[in-house]
Amino acid sequence: MRKPVKEIENVLQNHGYSINNIICEVMKTFKLKTLCWQISFQKQAGYSTSETLRLMLMLPLMLLKSVHALYKSDFQKVTTMKKDSIYRLKNNEKMPWRALLLVMAKQFQRLVNPTNEVDNKSAFILDDTTHSKTGRRIEQVSMVFDHVAGRKGIKLGFKNLTLGLFDGKIFKPLDFTLQAEKALTKARHRKEQYKK
DSSP, rough: OOOHHHHHHHHHHHHHOOOHHHHHHHHHHHHHHHHHHHHHHHOOOSSSHHHHHHHHHHHHHHTTOSSSHHHHHHGGGGGGOOOHHHHHHTTTTTSSHHHHHHHHHHHHHHHHOOOOOOOOTTEEEEEEEEEEOOOOOOOTTTEOEEEETTOOEEHHHHHEEEEEESSSEEEEEEEEEEEEEOOOOOHHHHHHHHHO
């Protein structure tokens, strides 16, 4: 379970803001609605994508792990939106999620470093985090090797391959992809095992 972040607690105590107000102020500086429009990240009806994304971005700050946890907690009073609206947006494969991440990273870079100064410690980093899953009927799920866990690191799940820019202080994700590894069939494995 995640531990509460001290910086967030300090901001809440010092300024007396609610999390909702803080997120709304940040979204105004990020111009999330403009970014969504810029990459055609739109829905046909119902709540706008920027409203739904704003709520999804609030979850980690409320120390909630899922949409289900939001609607079981007291934070459900933050919105009148039903959970189906969020799930439909999350599960819509036609939404340009990778493009959204890139434009948000660019906007963050403009806000944090408007002069575009490049630090000597800057580097691109590729991170392959393993996400374990329990259901075998999940689309594209496979046995993946987690190099961090070592010999016992073969798990059912996905690899989240993320490209990010580290500027010496902050890691900014630029692009991502979910990867599945090819499973060796028994015949192929046996053939490779007894090769001369």
